[in-house]
Amino acid sequence: MRIVFAGTPETALPSLEALVASRHDVVAVVTRPDAPAGRGRTLTPSPVALAAEKHGIEVLKPAKPSDPDFMARLRELAPDCVPIVAYGALIRREALDIPQYGWVNLHFSVLPSWRGAAPVQRAIMAGDEVTGATVFSLVEELDAGPVLGTITELIREDDTTAELLERLAHWGSKLLVDVIDHIEDGDIAAVPQPEDNISYAPKLTTQEARIDWNRPAFAVDRHIRGCTPAPGAWTTLAGERVKIGPATIADERTLEPGHIEAGKREVRVGTATTDLVLGEVQAVGKKRMAAADWARGTSFGAEPAFDGTSA
Template identity: 75%
Template structure:
């Protein structure tokens, strides 16, 4: 089967590599235009584009997938199917209608749970014990097409959004290839989504990542891990903003919510239940550092987070 793959970030790379190694022919790749990244703000190709170029695959970088020149080129290529993983732009009807077998999306949740841009982050933050990945037929609605395959994955106590997404991207790649195999063979099963079970996972904003210390320690732990590595959970000590990386829940409660205790070997913060012990922190504009080292460097190590 001739396919055109659409994807952009590192998360999509395992799927592209699995498709290249599969029985299907990846005839082109669609990805977002080059973007500025790093401290030097140099213009860089997406991770998916870099992999495609290494394999000598044609790379298409339309400003929008509704661009007439892009649509014309996609018609010329005439793919049988277009698998898509974390592409980063909406595919409209004009593009959806081009491949005979449609567009097939790999989404990192068990649909209809967590439709949207941040399913893994929202799942961790909500305290889910199990999540997964789904392959579904892409429509113009938000992640609402019929489901073609599902895998499940336990959310480990130490998982961050980054580590969980890394596992799901690898396992999901296998699921995507399997779905395409069955589509080509004509024996794929289809399950309509139950609209009564929908939950939404909008993209996390900086304000969403702010820690509310009046919540239970378990919820704060999940919040921090769900925001790691991006956008990064944060709080303020006076006028100092600091990002908080995964922390440890203590056995006892000795502090009021948000109250900070700076010790020689650890930094504790009060919550609505037990204290939490900070691990690595990242003061604004600085590199990550051990919380105790950060505390020793403060001119007035006291007060409460807000």
């Protein structure tokens, strides 16, 4: 089967590599245009673009998928199917109709739960015990197309978004290739999504990533893990933003919400229930470091507490 693959971030790389290694012919890759990266804000190709170039695969970088030149090239390539993983732009009907078997999307949730841009983050933050990945036929409505295949994955108690997404990208790539194999063999049927239990996962904003220390420890823990690595959970101390990495829930409560106890070996922060023992902390303009090292270089008041919490 002739394949044009659409994807952009590192999350999409396992699927691209799996398709390249499969029986199918990846004739081109569609990815987002080069974007500024690093301190110098140098225009840099996407991870998918770099991987495709290493394989000698043609790379298409339309500003929009509706771009006439891109549409013309897609018709010339005449793909049988376009698998898509975290591409990052909406695909309109005109493009969806070009491949014989349509566009098939690998999405990192068990649909119809968590339709949208941040399914893994939202699943962790909501306290879900199980998530997964779904391959479905792409339609113009957000993540609403009929399902071609699903896998499930347990969410571990210490999973961050990065760790869970890495597993889902790995297993999801195998699911994607299996689905495309069956599409070519003609022995698979798409099943409409249920119309109940639909939930949405909009992209996390920086403001949403702010920690509310007045919540229970388990909720703060989920919040931090769901925001790791991006956009990064944060709080403020004396008006300065501080990023907080995954923490450990303590067995007892010794502090009021947001209050800090900095010892030689650990730093504790109070919540509505038990304390949290901080892992890594990153102050503005500094590298991530162990919480105890951060505390040693930080000036605290008489009753140290993060901003916005009770005295």
